[in-house]
Amino acid sequence: MLGLKTKTDPSWVEVALSDELALLRDHAHLERKAAGHCITLMGQLERAETRLLEVAREELEHFELLSQAASGELGQLYEDLKESEAGHHAFFISVAYEHWPREQVKKRWDELTTAEAEILANIEWGPRIH
């Protein structure tokens, strides 16, 4: 779905769930960062301004959910977030295609996913999303 260069090792789940509250805090931090990036992009990609604001609001809602979630609630929480998060990926790719040539977007996506794969291959896993 995301076109990542590496598959998540199933043993990551055990490591991630070793400290559910740390995982929730890390994910909440990422949601806050995503909202901030949307707001930053609003000033750069005016044609997508309204849609970026909608996604920023959703990301802040996710931040609030994750910040308030308790250990033991992860299954339902992630089930609830799954569809929205998958939609965000498609949204950002579509906005990129609206603003830059298709080949440039594909090249940049390849650079980013390659860098991500290299980082993931060289970090110690922990109770975090990345």
Ligand SMILES: [Fe+2]
């Ligand atoms: Fe999100």
